[in-house]
């Protein structure tokens with residue numbers, strides 16, 4: 001599918017989705033959000049996709065937030081609807097049955113930081129800066145950021161970042177658990193693609209079930225999490241991929257997973 005504000009490139013089983021509005025530092029306007037939703041719906045349906053990378057166009061910015069031009073005239077009802085819609089779209093990314101890696105190439109602010117947090121794994125360039133600066137505009141994070149940031153970095157740090165609106169460098173984001181890896185700018189896409197390829201080489205049903213169980217690990221319902229984990233474990237026991245994986249182990253060879 002062709003998009004106006006997204007570049008979608010497929011390399012084997014790995015798809016890279018690039019937010020492409022560099023003139024406004026890849027800010028997320030309504031049109032781009034709708035395209036992200038449509039794109040991730042397509043990715044969900046495509047059995048040929050085993051891993052997704054999300055990044056921003058240009059060297060300066062991953063995504064510098066929601067498009068402030070579209071935010072300024074909304075009323076209470078419109079604001080709440082915008083927030084619910086943004087949350088729903090990022091939930092589609094979080095719940096995609098395939099792994100999603102954010103390659104954070106610059107500013108990841110506001111909705112950009114929220115988009116990165118909806119991805120499974122965050123790799124940042126040394127030059128990246130992250131933050132939730134919404135309070136500077138008199139608003140709060142509205143695309144799930146209050147919840148995801150708190151889970152990633154804990155109550156105190158989440159409050160510090162959201163209350164102060166201050167940006168932090170990639171290394172500090174790494175130290176507090178907001179990003180998982182920091183690399184030089186020229187290594188960013190290579191590192192993300194290497195990790196995507198490693199994960200894409202595993203059984204897709206195993207990755208999908210691991211993701212599903214991990215995603216509810218912090219729901220506060222550990223019992224439910226264990227049940228989902230057990231259910232996924234059972235599902236996998238009847239797959240060809242599990243038989244292949246275990247056979248390959250004993251035969252001391254690389255497994256060939258087929259997704260069945």
Ligand code: COA
Nearest residue numbers: 023024025027064065066067068069107109110111133134
């Ligand atoms: N929405 C709409 N436009 C944005 C934007 C956003 N979130 N972020 C940046 N832009 C636009 C700027 O208005 C500017 O447009 P112009 O060239 O027509 O003036 C262009 O992108 C470049 O940004 P600029 O501010 O000139 O770059 P900078 O290097 O001086 O500063 C930032 C970079 C990221 C620090 C700054 O753009 C910024 O603070 N952006 C807003 C971040 C934010 O509050 N996000 C949360 C939104 S809820």
